[in-house]
Amino acid sequence: xxxxxxxxxxxxxxxxxxxxxxxxxxxxxxxxxxxxxxxxxxxxxxxxxxxxxxxxxxxxxxxxxxxxxxxxxxxxxxxxxxxxxxxxxxxxxxxxxxxxxxxxxxxxxxxx
Amino acid sequence: xxxxxxxxxxxxxxxxxxxxxxxxxxxxxxxxxxxxxxxxxxxxxxxxxxxxxxxxxxxxxxxxxxxxxxxxxxxxxxxxxxxxxxxxxxxxxxxxxxxxxxxxxxxxxxxx
DNA sequence: TGCTTAATTAACATGTTGTTTTATTAATGA
DNA sequence: TCATTAATAAAACAACATGTTAATTAAGCA
Numbered sequence: 637x638x639x640x641x642x643x644x645x646x647x648x649x650x651x652x653x654x655x656x657x658x659x660x661x662x663x664x665x666x667x668x669x670x671x672x673x674x675x676x677x678x679x680x681x682x683x684x685x686x687x688x689x690x691x692x693x694x695x696x697x698x699x700x701x702x703x704x705x706x707x708x709x710x711x712x713x714x715x716x717x718x719x720x721x722x723x724x725x726x727x728x729x730x731x732x733x734x735x736x737x738x739x740x741x742x743x744x745x746x747x748x
Numbered sequence: 749x750x751x752x753x754x755x756x757x758x759x760x761x762x763x764x765x766x767x768x769x770x771x772x773x774x775x776x777x778x779x780x781x782x783x784x785x786x787x788x789x790x791x792x793x794x795x796x797x798x799x800x801x802x803x804x805x806x807x808x809x810x811x812x813x814x815x816x817x818x819x820x821x822x823x824x825x826x827x828x829x830x831x832x833x834x835x836x837x838x839x840x841x842x843x844x845x846x847x848x849x850x851x852x853x854x855x856x857x858x859x860x
Numbered sequence: 861t862g863c864t865t866a867a868t869t870a871a872c873a874t875g876t877t878g879t880t881t882t883a884t885t886a887a888t889g890a
Numbered sequence: 891t892c893a894t895t896a897a898t899a900a901a902a903c904a905a906c907a908t909g910t911t912a913a914t915t916a917a918g919c920a
Contacts (some may be wrong), residue, residue: 647763651756653856653907656832663839669867682909684868687908703866703917711840718833718841720768725830727775764878781897794879796898801877815887815896 642694643720646713649693654678655686659695659709666699666706754806755832758825761805766790767798771807771821778811778818 649655658672673683687707690696694713699706761767770784785795799819802808806825811818 643768643837644763647759648907651759651763653756654753654908659836663836670865678908681869681911682866684910688868703892705867709836709839711836714833714836715840717829718837719831721826721830724771724821724823724826727821727847728827729830766878782895790878793898794897797878799864800898811878817897845880 642713643716645693645696646717649689649695650717652686652689654683655690658683658686658690658707662696662707662709666708668704668706672707754825755828757805758807758829760809761801762829764798764801766795767802770795770798770802770819774808774819776822778820780816780818784819 638743650659654676661667661672661675669680669684669687672687673680676683679686687696687698691698694710696707697710699708762771766788768799769787773779773784773787781792781796781799784799785792787839788795799810802819806822808819809822811820
């Protein structure tokens with residue numbers, strides 16, 4: 637059933653405030669390792685490791701620009717979290733059914 | 749900024765397939781530790797610890813019924829995950845803005 | 861070439877997680 | 891009271907996570 641090995645890595649990556657802060661920063665756009673490290677008191681290797689964890693989980697992708705290795709958000713992994721969460725939405729969200737119907741009809745419109 | 753200690757525990761709890769499967773089972777309703785343990789090959793103490801992790805993270809609550817300690821989902825923690833996720837929704841979901849407007853208007857209707 | 865900047869690797873200390881087996885607590889019911 | 895069932899606690903241990911400092915790779919530039 638629920639044995640998707642990827643979700644393990646994604647949730648584990650999200651279970652750290654430094655890594656969530658890095659993701660939050662990347663919403664504003666690509667950034668180098670040093671740029672991402674700046675707000676933290678932590679050493680650069682520590683941030684480098686956090687970035688590796690995010691990359692392995694698929695939450696970010698990395699590019700190349702001279703010595704720089706710019707990081708960018710990967711929407712796919714975030715969407716995976718959202719999809720997992722949506723499974724539970726009806727438990728608390730009384731508006732879920734209505735929203736679900738609306739989204740479905742939007743999709744129908746797109747496909748029609 | 750993003751220093752909510754609770755999200756750490758919630759995401760850490762979700763980073764394990766056994767614990768996610770337990771949550772999935774609890775959608776069907778309350779269950780005792782033994783009932784929850786049945787589908788797994790793991791020892792009972794191991795499941796007991798997983799349940800403790802879920803409880804500490806606030807993802808489940810526990811009751812008392814004779815020797816039984818029934819577990820139930822706690823929507824609040826799941827909603828917390830959804831709220832975090834929703835921060836990123838606009839990154840991939842082109843329908844996010846429309847949905848957001850719809851939900852806001854629904855809320856207005858409720859409050860009016 | 862040699863210097864500087866960006867980033868990773870290596871080696872290490874320390875703490876946490878996931879699991880086991882064995883022992884214990886606590887409630888039920890004959 | 892004694893046996894049974896439900897669940898937790900305790901002790902042990904391997905594996906992994908998180909951070910450090912020091913060393914290394916790699917690109918850019920004088």
